[in-house]
Amino acid sequence: MITIKLSSSYAQAIAILVMLAELPETESLKSSEISQRMNVSHSYLQKIATKLRHADLVTSLASKQGGYRIKKNLHEITFLDIYEAVEGAQPFLHNVNLEPIHQMFIDPTVVAKKSEIVISIHSAAETAYKEELKTHLLVEILPKDSSGNILQIDWKTIIQN
Incomplete structure (x- = not known):
């Protein structure tokens, strides 16, 4: 078995995108909520989220109800997009x-x-390696219901409890 050393930033970027992909379409999550759920440093998570925003994978809304949302179509986000967003x-x-x-x-x-x-x-x-990452989409790892629809999770409620 071949082992490849990947950064924790890459793994956290994947986790952030999975969380955001599971949100109902009109919802967003604040970086503090994401970092709390992932049990990671808030400032470190903000750096990763900023990289995802600069790569146009997520968008951020600055308001009381704001936060992060997926920006790019889920069926177009490749693992190479994520890798290059955080690793360059x-x-x-x-x-x-x-x-x-x-x-x-x-x-x-x-x-x-x-x-x-x-x-x-x-x-x-x-x-x-990069060619292989390009052939796989984020949606491949998103949980789906019996009809094949991406599960929608109310992360705000889960995080508050």
């Missing part, structure tokens, strides 16, 4: 220091060739 679109090896690998080779020509191989391997893996 930088290559996997962006800002990775390959110097330790370089130190294993004396000849500069060998260093260059071996670096190219390392970069090529990771670039191919990254492409495959």
Whole structure:
């Protein structure tokens, strides 16, 4: 089994979107309500929610009754959208220091060739990973009723109790 290290921001972004997707259409949730339900730091959750807003996945309404809502059509939100919203679109090896690998080779020509191989391997893996994320939608993990409709959950009531 292959294990991939994903950030907690990515997992929390998925959780935020699932919660918002389950809300009745006219409802929204405040970041404090979401962070309370998820049992995570409110300030950290706000940073993630801001990234989701900048990626046009959610919208925020600033008012007493405001909060966050899904903005993009649920059937169009891919896991790649979520990943890039919180992790960015930088290559996997962006800002990775390959110097330790370089130190294993004396000849500069060998260093260059071996670096190219390392970069090529990771670039191919990254492409495959992102292509796979692009083929899966958030709706695949949303709970549905027996008719196939996304369950609507009154999160405000659940959070208050």
